[in-house]
Amino acid sequence: MKLWNEGDPIADKAAPDGPIETRWERRQFGAKLVNPANRRKLTVIVVGTGLAGGSAAATLAEAGYKVRSYCYQDSPRRAHSIAAQGGINAAKNYRNDGDSVYRLFYDTVKGGDFRARESNVYRLAQVSVNIIDQCVAQGVPFAREYGGLLDNRSFGGTQVSRTFYARGQTGQQLLLGAYQAMERQIAAGNIEMHARHEMLELVVVDGRARGVVVRDLVTGEITTDFADAVVLASGGYGNVFFLSTNAKGCNVTATWRAHRKGALFANPCYTQIHPTCIPESGTHQSKLTLMSESLRNDGRVWVPKRAGDDRKPADIAEDERDYYLERIYPSFGNLVPRDIASRAAKNVCDEGRGVGPGGLGVYLDFADAITRLGRPAVEAKYGNLFEMYQRITGEDPYVTPMRIYPAVHYTMGGLWVDYDLQSTIPGLFVIGEANFSDHGANRLGASALMQGLADGYFVLPNTINDYLAAGPYPAVAADDPAVVSARASVEDRISALLAVDGDRTVDSFHRELGHIMWEYCGMDRTEQGLTKAISLIRALREEFWTRVKVPGTGEQLNQNLERAGRVADFFELAELMCVDALHRTESCGGHFRAESQTPDGEALRHDDAFSYVAAWEFTGTGEPPVLHKEALGFEYVHPTQRSYK
Amino acid sequence: MHWTNRTFGPSVGLVAVLTAPSRAVPRKRASSVGLKLVMAASGLLLVLFLFAHMAGNLKIFVGAASFDHYAHWLRDIGTPLLPRTWYLWLQRVGLTAAVVAHIASAAVLARRARAARPVRYAHRPKVQGSYAARTMRWGGVIILLFVVFHVLDLTTGTLNPVGDAQHPHANVVADFAPSRWYVTLFYTLAIVAVGFHLRHGIFSALRTFGQQSPRGEHRARAIALVLSVVLVVGYLSVPFAVLSGLVS
Amino acid sequence: MDITLRVWRQAGPTERGRMVTYLVEDISPDASFLEMLDVLNERLILEGDEPIAFDHDCREGICGMCGMMINGVAHGPERATTTCQLHMRHFKDGDTIEVEPWRAAAFPVVRDLVVDRSAFDRIIQAGGYITAPTGAAPDAHATPVPKADADAAFEAATCIGCGACVAACPNGSAMLFTAAKVGHLGLLPQGQPERDSRVSGMVAAHDEAGFGGCTNTGECTTVCPKGIPLTLIGRLNSDYRKSRTGRGR
Ligand SMILES: Cc1cc2nc3c(=O)[nH]c(=O)nc-3n(C[C@H](O)[C@H](O)[C@H](O)COP(=O)(O)OP(=O)(O)OC[C@H]3O[C@@H](n4cnc5c(N)ncnc54)[C@H](O)[C@@H]3O)c2cc1C
Ligand code: HEM
Ligand code: HEM
Ligand code: SF4
């Protein structure tokens, strides 16, 4: 059985060439402008109100476009970006520690394991500087020093301090800034906000993205909305694993529906697994909570040397413990990058040395730090995290070592976009975590917030002009066949989900799908496992459509119906993720193929064969997708193999 | 809600300024924060009166003559600049305006509060806030009833067994005679109610005027407690002194 | 552990609601309150009943989406905790727990425990922002902000907009929520130009939405999962007075 076909290569035609420092400037200059009077006649739909969507909507509205925004939560302020803790990178070099746009660019390309576009990353680094200015002007209360200037910290293993933060709530503060800017535009009548609305279909008319089909989650009413351009800012799809650090509602539906309508989906298999999460405590577990990475600065990771040792940690003597990160990676020790720390934890647990319920956990021990620095110092640094841990687990980490385990955290893949952030469907722009653009195979800590805001405040509002300058596009007729069929497909799907009336709940399917994905498409992937996963997923999808039970009707607030639709899309995505993971027989960034490792167990890239973006074309549910390769060139940062030994 | 247009008294200008709907978002409702400011200002005016009145009352311990003289002096304040009793009437008008403004804003806010929670909770344990804070509205009503009775009792003398306006000392002593224990009881209840009202009221008024530091919050609560206790003790000392025969 | 739940069930905004009793058995003390409801819902679905609707998203205490009255206390018995962060170990085996939606005229019930909090967005629309058009910002270091002010602003800015303050306030007032935003922006130099119009606009929108006035009861701060301090209401009052009388500025 053929799992995929290869199609023509694809290229990013919008990307300027020439010196990298001036590419963005030249692209902006090359773009057509829209005069202010015409802007009022142009409408943009923005799906999503996270950092990407919120900042884009506010900026476009300010520029004079008519914006209509959608989110599934009850208020735009609750988008999942709110949960980001650590911080946001920017090449301000306020520390004078040798940071620069070029260094941020370099670190990001390298951190992405040489699977990102240089042009995009360079622009991201350039724009990062403006983001901080913009946010401060909006009143984002970043941490400051006694002199009144902004504080920075180093984050995610970088050697410079370029991370701006607002205690452990950076995402919240940045999002509130964007949300407030949005609310100002809502009050001014420039944004029409539709909260508790879910986009269920993209409307493509004459080859252009012209609108969306949405469901009012309160009344169940299905409506169509048309515009001159559509922007998707619907976030990541980590929830395909059921258990992840993402919010419960995070979903792939918006982007998947666009994918089904012709937008290519790039690098779906690149998932970031975060090493420091609170482990699962039982079958009731509904999501996992991230503990800040900063804990690894002072905590020591260990497991018992002997498999099956279930004594209390305090009873395990020093020489019976294996501080495995310090042992395997003597120079980086507990501070190795996320993917390496995650995989090492999985390995020791696979050896039966894991701790806690189900043996899925490793200790993160602060005993040394407490002796060395004193409890008050540890408290000052990590007090709130310890409290959070204690609240969730009921254990006191000052006394008993914390238990941590890796969990799915971020998805680098997403809809394929060009330098203008436009997908393969003209008029469909994709920003934030929903696109694939800037992080390559792995994302550096504190760079997702940066990318979301770069896209929303600075990149999209410039590049979309070029597209809108040719507008207004002809009005879409409500009885246009494309509209009628888009609407009908939404209605049919809802009736189909309600009609099954089987004997299994949506969550039970989602949980099972998550297990399959975690087992075979998680931290460690093999050809055999992925092939097996694909057949398991297909079987489960069939079962879903014959046995799922969705109570209630479509004309009410029906949270199970919402979930059912999302899980149905996750099934299709899951399969594509496995296909992507299967075809990429190298290890890179967040993708580790067991077949491709160095003799001592490290990830091994194959630049000659895989230095490309894998952009997948949809051909039908269960049909082999078509692979389009976008070759990646590295003129500035030359690929090297990572080593943390 | 345009009751403010109908109020009179010296504070009318302030009332209008504080409660006028916002310029930024022109709306029809009087501002709730403005109403609170009116309530706090009028409330504090009433507190001032209570202190002055208490000081006067305590003269009863100096002697009957002194107490009666005080009552006469009240009517002479301002003479010869003002005709006799004019000051007293000015004070009465001021107090009435304050009471009207106070009660009217309390009523508007109470009605809004009720409308803000049309469906009650099926299960509601005792709220965490202090007893004093929870009984502001009923406490206020008790005080109002008391003042009506009190004025008929000791100012007009209508309800007083002696009722001699020239000799308030005699009126007071007659009032709290042991045989009229129920009057003493009512006074006691009312004064305790005033105490509770002010224990939260004074703190609340300071907060309404903008007290905003955590240290200040402790101080404001302490001030409220001390002032209320002083008032309650000061006021209660009179009836109990009469009751116990200390004053006769 | 076994729990008896009494939950408010209401099919829609205009339907009549009532408390319904359910027995939830064999719940792990490590489960969160919402996970306990998940378990119950799974059972209800299979039994052919409609599951209990409740709002939630992040499940880690930051989005502000969750929230219900648990035994008459907003977000339940633990201090500084959202409903999603509340764990069953804080209850006893055999307990009866009553669960109701936030009750306020400005927060109409949508279904079961889900309420409409869009009034909060309207309060923000009336001035809860700093006008800073994209791209026009000066360098972030152009205006130093004293650390104390920045910290205080941050403290106020941590409000998650959950609505527990309204649910708990005997007056159904949203003054703590409003004060948090007025305080956050008013404490920063960037927020000064709009300080007067912000406070009067937001208070007007607050009143217009049908929230009650604040009488400094202090219930709100007790249940606030982020511990937004009551002193911010004093700050709002002071700002409001100055915006009206023009004194001091
Ligand atoms: C726990 C956690 C901590 C993190 N910490 C950091 C950090 O410290 N630094 C960092 O840089 N990054 C961090 N990240 C990553 C970062 O937060 C996200 O990648 C980023 O916020 C995504 O923003 P976004 O705007 O693309 O999407 P989101 O914020 O996820 O917004 C998605 C929006 O789309 C809407 N939506 C989705 N689907 C639909 C639909 N079908 N119909 C209508 N609307 C829809 C949602 O309502 C929402 O408004 C963290 C992530 C997690 C999970
Ligand atoms: C035991 C305590 C009290 C005593 C002995 C007392 C005594 C008196 C007396 C003798 C007068 C008449 C004064 C005069 O007209 O010359 C008077 C008037 C008055 N008292 Fe009291 N009083 C007491 C408590 C209170 C309290 C608690 C209040 C308010 C809450 C109050 C409010 C008033 C008012 C409003 C007047 C009318 C003032 C006026 O004529 O303008 N009194 N009181
Ligand atoms: C006559 C009937 C009265 C009624 C119905 C009444 C009612 C109220 C109410 C409802 C409040 C607001 C409660 C709160 O803030 O929690 C209040 C506050 C207050 N009252 Fe009264 N009251 C009355 C009399 C008085 C008197 C006689 C005094 C003083 C001597 C007084 C002093 C105050 C003060 C200082 C406040 C605080 C204002 C604020 O909250 O900012 N009140 N009153
Ligand atoms: S002030 Fe506290 S209780 Fe009120 S909405 Fe904000 S976080 Fe929730």
Ligand code: F3S
């Ligand atoms: S409980 Fe209500 S009365 Fe004020 S102090 Fe809080 S808003």
Ligand code: FES
């Ligand atoms: S679900 Fe986000 S705060 Fe509880």
